[in-house]
Amino acid sequence: MSESVNHPTRRYHAPRRAEQAAATRRAVLAAARELFIERGYTATTVADIAARADVAVDTVYATVGRKPVLLRELVETAISGAEHAIPGPERxxxxxxxxARSAQDKITIYVDALVSIQQRLAPVFFALRDAAHRDPACASLWTEISDRRAHNMRLFAADLRATGDLRDDLTDQQIADIIWSMNAAEYWVLLVHERGWTPQAFGAWLTDAWTRLLLTPRQD
Structure with a gap:
């Protein structure tokens, strides 16, 4: 009678493989970010990104996707401040x-977050803006992001209104439009990149400006 032999089952190190996949994804996105900012979206090919990331072209597609998907991921992760997109309510x-209970505290928290976001987002956002003129998928993403930002500012305006601290002569839509215009990447670039303001100076100015523009003056 033959004697059966039990061979140990080969164990795959899933955590290690997952970390390797995450590292590859980070490398691909970092390469895409560098090249989109340096050369522009149109002038950058997937082969360029693969070469910069030191991976095969097929790996770029398998890890993230085509160029429009790469750009979307760069925008979403810059907004979220994480390796993957985080829905707005969960940030x-x-x-x-x-x-926060007061409108002043809400504004302060938002501006602090915005300063961090714009340092990551602004260069990528301008790459997206330029790409939107030539690529239909990027044009759709540009519109989507802009509309989503406007919607979120309406929610923010309503949240501020609920504190009872806002001026009565401004509607929630006006409040949302003012914030929407001043939290734009274009506004950040004008003051920080073109006029040389520090991020800290920009944040202090924006907090003061929104406090003066939007809130009922305190009665001392």
Whole structure:
């Protein structure tokens, strides 16, 4: 009678493989970010990104996707401040804004978050703007991001209104439009990149400006 032999089952190290995949994804996105900013979206090919990331072209497609998907991921992760997109309501600063009781505190929390976001987002956002003129998928993404930002500012305006601290002569839509225009990447670039303001100076100015523009003056 033959004697059966039990061979140990080969164990795959899933955590290690997952970390390797995450590292590859980070490398691909970092390469895409560098090249989109340096050369522009149109002038950058997937082969360029693969070469900069030191991976095969097929790896770029498998890890993230085509160029429009790469650009979307760069925009979403820059906004989220994480390796993957985080829905607005789940972002830490949004939670803290909603928990704050005064409009002044809400504005301060938002501006602090915005300063961090724009340092990551502004260069990528301008790459997207330029790409939107030539690529239909990028044009759709540009419109989507802009509309989403406007919608979120209407929610923010309503949240501010609920504190009772806002001026009565401004509608929520006016409040939202003012914030929407001043939190734009274009506004950040004008003051920080073109006029040489520090991020800290920009944040202090924006907090003061929104306080003066939007809130009922304190009666001392």
């Amino acid at each position: 830490d600063y949004v939670t803290r804004i909603r928990a």
